[in-house]
Amino acid sequence: MSATGHVCDPGTYWTVPDPTRLATAIRLRAVRMVAPLGFGYLGQALSSAEQVAALFTVLRPGRDRLVCSPGHYVIAIFAAAAELGILDEEAVRGYGQDGSPVEAIGTERSPVADYVCGSLGQGLSAAAGFALSDRLRKHDRRTFAMVSDGELEEGQVWEAAMFAAHHRLSRLTVLLDANNSQVDGPVDTITTIEPIAAKWAAFGWDAVDLDGHDVGAVIRALTGAGDGDKPSVLINRTSTTHGLHCLPPDADGHFIKLPPELAARAEAELLARLAGRDD
Known part of the structure; x- marks a missing residue:
């Protein structure tokens, strides 16, 4: 894939033989992308790695759509795309650099995902528009939208x-990353958003609560979503430090600082996991 292609573009192709390994590889790629800058949106990759690995397992290449509503989560999508060979290495090395299409906070110009929102809260509107358009055009497509709890x-x-819900867009599935993290601090200290599942259900959605770090559970939920006549939302309970034991206890999950020594430890930990060795 070129630096401007998207997952729904005809001719796009990839396979995911091992989703668990892909989730670890996403974390490693994200560490390497953030390390040259010394800080960045590593926490979002750590919390969403299994969700993104599950998405690329279930997504039908060249057909289904992917929307990333919180633009800073695009780091995990870029990491997965690089690992699967659908985003070239040169483009990935430009992550977060001036003029690069591989941006730290994605925009509508970002590659890989079919739509990325820089401003929060807008992605579900775009995803619903895609789903309705595809229905009207009689296209056999599913639309998946990544949304954050904040x-x-x-x-x-x-x-x-x-x-x-009104339009019964059953081909629309939301992956909600419920990591209880936003720039101002824990989400539940800013606004009470629970009970999340009950609220979505009251709005007319099929809602399921699950462990967002269980990639098998996420895959099963994604596969089963869309069988009825309602849109679906998967509420993935996650942590912004999951999968990296070397991070300090007070690591700011929204924007993690990664000095060289810590970056080296993080890379060594993830390489050991990929090699099948204990952390």
């Missing part, structure tokens, strides 16, 4: 949720 503070998310 975005649930945005009214536009709930307007889009009502719209999708």
